[in-house]
Structure formats: C-alpha cells, structure tokens
Amino acid sequence: MLTISQFSRAGRITAKTLRYYDEIGLLSPQKVNPDNGYRYYAVTQLADVALIQRLKIYGCSLAEIRGVLRDATQLPVLLAEKEKQLREQMANYQTLQLQLAKDLKTLAEGGDFMSYQNEIELVDSPTMNLFSLRKTMDVKDFGNLLQELFEQIGVAGVTPIGAPMAFYHSDEYTPENYDVEWAVPIAEATKATRILPAYQAARLIFKGNYQEMPSVYGALSQWLEEHNFQLIESPFEFYQTDPSQVAADENQVDVYFPIRLLDA
Numbered sequence: 482m483l484t485i486s487q488f489s490r491a492g493r494i495t496a497k498t499l500r501y502y503d504e505i506g507l508l509s510p511q512k513v514n515p516d517n518g519y520r521y522y523a524v525t526q527l528a529d530v531a532l533i534q535r536l537k538i539y540g541c542s543l544a545e546i547r548g549v550l551r552d553a554t555q556l557p558v559l560l561a562e563k564e565k566q567l568r569e570q571m572a573n574y575q576t577l578q579l580q581l582a583k584d585l586k587t588l589a590e591g592g593d594f595m596s597y598q599n600e601i602e603l604v605d606s607p608t609m610n611l612f613s614l615r616k617t618m619d620v621k622d623f624g625n626l627l628q629e630l631f632e633q634i635g636v637a638g639v640t641p642i643g644a645p646m647a648f649y650h651s652d653e654y655t656p657e658n659y660d661v662e663w664a665v666p667i668a669e670a671t672k673a674t675r676i677l678p679a680y681q682a683a684r685l686i687f688k689g690n691y692q693e694m695p696s697v698y699g700a701l702s703q704w705l706e707e708h709n710f711q712l713i714e715s716p717f718e719f720y721q722t723d724p725s726q727v728a729a730d731e732n733q734v735d736v737y738f739p740i741r742l743l744d745a
Contacts, residue, residue, distance in 0.1 A: 482512065488522040492530035507547050508533065539563045576729045580690050583730070601704045606682045606737050611646070612639055612674050613664035620656045623647075630663045640668040648717045662715075680714065680739035687736060690729045701738050714739035 489496045502508040503520070508529055510520035529550060536546045540563055549556050614630040627645060634641060643666030650660035667674050683704055687697050698716070705712060721733040 482521040482523060485510070485520045485522065488526070491524075492527050494530055494534070502533075505543065505547075507543055507550065540566065576690060577692070579730060580692065600685055600687075601701060602684050604682055604684045604737075606677075606680045606684070606739065608679045609643065609666045609677045610668070610670050610674050611664040611677050612637065612641075612667045613648075613662050615648075615650070615660070615662035617651075617658060617660045620659050620661070623661065626661060627663045630665065634665060634667075637671070637673055639671065639674070641665045642668050644719045644721050646717055646719050648715045650715045664717075680737070681741065683710065683738040683740055685736045686733065688731070688733045691724070691732060691734070694734075697736055701736065705738065705740060709743050710740040711743050712738055713741050 483491065485496050485499055489499060503510065511523045511526065512521040533546055536549065541559060545559055549559055612634055614626060614633060616626055618626065646664045648662040648664065650662060683701055685697055685701055716736065716738050719735040721735060722731065724732055
C-alpha cells in the first residue's frame with residue numbers, strides 16, 4: 482500500500498487532485514485509516530491513474546472516464562467517439578486555416594474581409610408555397626430538423642421545387658433554446674403548406690464558410706440602420722448548396738431581411 486504522497490509521486494498526480502477524484506467518486510483510496518484519516522492506495526491503482534490521464538488528453542470528461550472505470554466495456558465505444566470528434570476538429574481547423582489565409586490575403590491587398598455592405602441589395606422576395614417544420618431546439622440539432630422535414634415531405638407525397646430555407650424566429654440568440662423553422666418550396670398547395678408572402682427585403686448573397694454568418698447578419702443589420710429601415714419579420718435563408726457536397730468556402734446562402742422604412 483502507498484500513502485497519498487507516495488502514490489502522488491509515483492503517479493505524477495497531485496495529492497489535491499487525488500482528493501478531488503475521491504470526492505467525485507472517480508478514484509478512491511483502497512483504504513482510509515479511521516483514526517487519522519490517512520489515505521492509502523494500492524499499487525495496482527496506478528494503472529487507473531495512467532488511464533485517467535490518457536483519456537483526459539483525448540478530451541474525455543471526468544464523467545465519461547468514471548463510466549469507463551466502472552465498466553471497461555465502454556472504453557472502445559468512448560475512444561471511437563473521441564476519434565470521430567478529433568477528425569471533425571481537424572477538419573474544422575483546416576477550414577479555419579484556409580479562411581485565415583484568405584483574410585490575410587485580402588488585408589494584404591488593401592481590402593476589408595469583414596465588409597459585405599456593397600453586396601446588399603434591396604429586392605422583393607418571391608411569394609412561395611412552403612412545407613415547413615418549426616421547433617424550439619438546440620442549434621446543434623439543426624440538421625436533424627431538416628432531415629425530419631424531408632421525411633415528412635416524403636410521407637406527404639408533395640413536390641419540392643426550390644432550395645431549403647431556414648427561418649429564425651427568436652428575438653435573441655439562445656443556442657440551447659432557439660426557435661427555428663426549416664421549409665421547402667412546394668408545388669402543391671395543401672392543408673400542410675403555408676404561403677410565404679412577398680416582402681420588400683434586404684438581400685445578401687453570401688458565398689463562403691458558414692462560420693462567417695455572424696458577420697453577414699451584422700452587415701445587414703448595419704445596412705438597415707444606415708438606410709432607415711426596420712426588420713418586420715423573421716430573417717430567412719435559402720441554402721443554394723449542399724454542405725455535404727461542396728467545400729466549406731464554396732457554400733452559398735441567400736439571406737433575406739424583410740423590411741420597411743421607419744417613416745413609412
């Protein structure tokens with residue numbers, strides 16, 4: 482048996498961390514002296530410390546690690562999930578690196594990579610017959626809602642005639658509890674469809690990485706203020722490209738802000 486100090490030195494882990502792991506039920510000493518509270522660890526528990534430290538490097542939470550220590554059969558599943566997440570992070574960083582290089586090039590040429598003002602148009606948005614699905618949800622489940630919408634379209638037997646659209650109905654950005662509506666223009670008018678009326682709108686046709694969308698919305702909002710317009714309905718977007726089929730910087734989305742003059 483090892484004292485907490487000996488175990489700390491052997492496992493390259495602080496005694497403070499060991500006490501915390503004991504408090505949360507992650508790794509407890511094998512024996513505690515009832516008279517003085519001294520903690521003693523088995524040498525075999527050093528393997529658990531090594532596993533904990535390895536899994537933390539992989540980005541596992543303490544709750545996930547606790548599950549593995551209680552049930553070793555969870556380890557392959559957890560590692561497979563972390564490998565998937567790592568691949569996604571690497572892809573995201575690669576995309577970010579490409580965007581950074583593009584922005585540096587724009588700055589070197591005297592441009593402003595945050596400016597979209599010259600690309601905003603005043604247009605009349607088209608009237609459309611929409612089949613839609615609206616939910617208040619976590620934005621990370623955004624894609625699942627679109628999949629559910631297309632499943633319902635298939636069941637309804639209606640005919641899509643345009644690009645998917647997204648409406649954002651919440652007054653403020655609350656990613657864990659966001660009011661989102663996916664819609665698709667449909668040829669047939671049924672009880673399950675609704676009409677999107679024509680609006681005077683500020684439109685920005687954006688081509689690039691979706692990570693730039695906050696800048697797009699910021700530019701549109703600034704344009705409205707500078708031209709004395711106000712937003713009168715929820716903004717909506719047309720997704721002209723499938724992100725699973727094109728590179729991240731080749732995505733195209735047409736953003737519409739339904740508006741009217743403040744003094745109208």
